[in-house]
Amino acid sequence: MRNTKQKDLILNIVQNSYEHLDAYEIYEEAKKSINNISLGTVYRVLKTLEDTNKIKKLKVNEMYRYDGFTKKHHHFICNKCNKIIDIDDTFDLKFNLKNLEVDDYEIIFTGLCEECRKDKK
Numbered sequence: 001m002r003n004t005k006q007k008d009l010i011l012n013i014v015q016n017s018y019e020h021l022d023a024y025e026i027y028e029e030a031k032k033s034i035n036n037i038s039l040g041t042v043y044r045v046l047k048t049l050e051d052t053n054k055i056k057k058l059k060v061n062e063m064y065r066y067d068g069f070t071k072k073h074h075h076f077i078c079n080k081c082n083k084i085i086d087i088d089d090t091f092d093l094k095f096n097l098k099n100l101e102v103d104d105y106e107i108i109f110t111g112l113c114e115e116c117r118k119d120k121k
């Protein structure tokens with residue numbers, strides 16, 4: 001029973017955050033509800049959720065982050081504050097992949113986010 005509670009809690013944290021938290025941030029958040037939860041448990045639950053496609057793991061700047069939005073989408077990463085912004089997969093991609101079989105693709109945009117652009121001026 002306790003396992004289910006931990007799993008639901010962690011899934012909730014990841015799904016309700018648009019900030020693509022890392023495992024430690026998820027752990028800090030989980031502790032607010034289950035104060036004796038361990039970082040190891042958080043990692044184990046994250047792995048299970050990832051294996052069952054409930055969440056996605058992203059590698060950004062050598063760090064793993066978790067995404068509760070599993071529909072195909074891309075990311076914009078700010079070079080200055082490292083913020084990750086979700087980008088919809090609705091734009092038209094003109095591929096020239098005649099003899100290739102594409103399994104998957106991932107596009108990462110990098111640059112400056114709105115706030116960091118304002119700071120620059």
Ligand SMILES: [Zn+2]
Nearest residue numbers: 078081113116
């Ligand atoms: Zn920024």
Ligand SMILES: [Zn+2]
Nearest residue numbers: 067069075086
């Ligand atoms: Zn995302």
